[in-house]
Amino acid sequence: AQRVTQPEKLLSVFKGAPVELKCNYSYSGSPELFWYVQYSRQRLQLLLRHISRESIKGFTADLNKGETSFHLKKPFAQEEDSAMYYCALSGAPGTYKYIFGTGTRLKVLA
Amino acid sequence: EAGVAQSPRYKIIEKRQSVAFWCNPISGHATLYWYQQILGQGPKLLIQFQNNGVVDDSQLPKDRFSAERLKGVDSTLKIQPAKLEDSAVYLCASRRSSSYEQYFGPGTRLTVT
Numbered sequence: 001a002q003r004v005t006q007p008e009k010l011l012s013v014f015k016g017a018p019v020e021l022k023c024n025y026s027y028s029g030s031p032e033l034f035w036y037v038q039y040s041r042q043r044l045q046l047l048l049r050h051i052s053r054e055s056i057k058g059f060t061a062d063l064n065k066g067e068t069s070f071h072l073k074k075p076f077a078q079e080e081d082s083a084m085y086y087c088a089l090s091g092a093p094g095t096y097k098y099i100f101g102t103g104t105r106l107k108v109l110a
Numbered sequence: 111e112a113g114v115a116q117s118p119r120y121k122i123i124e125k126r127q128s129v130a131f132w133c134n135p136i137s138g139h140a141t142l143y144w145y146q147q148i149l150g151q152g153p154k155l156l157i158q159f160q161n162n163g164v165v166d167d168s169q170l171p172k173d174r175f176s177a178e179r180l181k182g183v184d185s186t187l188k189i190q191p192a193k194l195e196d197s198a199v200y201l202c203a204s205r206r207s208s209s210y211e212q213y214f215g216p217g218t219r220l221t222v223t
Contacts, residue, residue: 004152032210043113044153044201044214086152096141096210097166100152 002027004089006101013077014109021072021104023061023087032090033070034098035061039083047085048072057081077108112136114215116202122221128190131218135183135204141165142179143212144187145201153201159185192222 003026013019025031035047048056050063050070061072070087084105088098115134123129135142140161145153156175158165161182170177174193179185189196199219203212 006152009150034210043216044203046211049210088152090210095158095165096205096212097143097155097158098153098212100154102150102152 002031002089002091002099004087004099004101006085006087006104008104009102010105010107012107012109015079016076019072019074019077019081019106019108021085021087021106023070023072023101025068025070025087025089027068027089027091029091032093032096033061033063034088034090035059035070035072036086036088036100037083038086044086077106079108079110082106082108114202114204114213116200116215116218118218119216120219120221122223123192125194125222126191128188129192129220130186130188131200131202131220133185133187133202133215135185135202136206136213138206139204139213140182140207141205142185143201143203143205144177144185145203147199147201147217149198156187189220192220194222196220197222 005024033050037047038044059074086103087101090096142159144156147153156170157167157177159179177187199217201217202215205212
């Protein structure tokens with residue numbers, strides 16, 4: 001079965017500290033993985049796609065097929081990073097039907 | 111470009127009543143999705159349209175939920191009759207055919223009492 005697991009509901013870090021938001025997935029083929037973010041009072045929006053291997057707002061995520069993980073990382077957290085983060089998997093190629101994880105709320109403390 | 115529009119933003123109804131949500135996707139986006147997000151959970155796909163045809167409605171509770179996308183633009187999601195467990199945020203998203211990125215609307219928060 002296809003599944004996305006985000007084990008932490010809440011992650012609190014101090015400003016300037018490293019951040020790692022965990023995402024594990026279950027999928028038998030070659031998935032596409034994404035991170036979406038929802039800032040307070042804003043819409044859900046795309047942050048990262050694993051294929052593009054970009055760094056957006058200082059965040060990076062590497063797909064580890066051996067560990068079936070796609071953790072989101074940032075070396076130095078900023079207060080404006082506080083938001084809800086969702087990991088999403090798209091299975092069937094080209095359909096972009098997302099299976100979302102339950103989300104992790106990141107709080108960056110001053 | 112204007113974003114995905116949804117209305118109403120909030121709706122409170124009693125169980126067994128009917129409710130309808132409206133979505134206007136970004137112009138030119140052929141693919142439209144409806145998601146249900148229950149409190150504390152991630153969005154769950156209910157139905158996916160490509161133009162005015164249904165691509166996937168495998169997770170739509172068809173005994174009470176229906177959706178349509180006439181003329182391949184706006185879409186309506188209806189619940190009839192509503193149950194307490196339908197309380198959730200209903201998200202609409204759209205995507206250009208040539209892209210992987212979904213653009214989400216602000217959502218409609220439904221409370222069933």
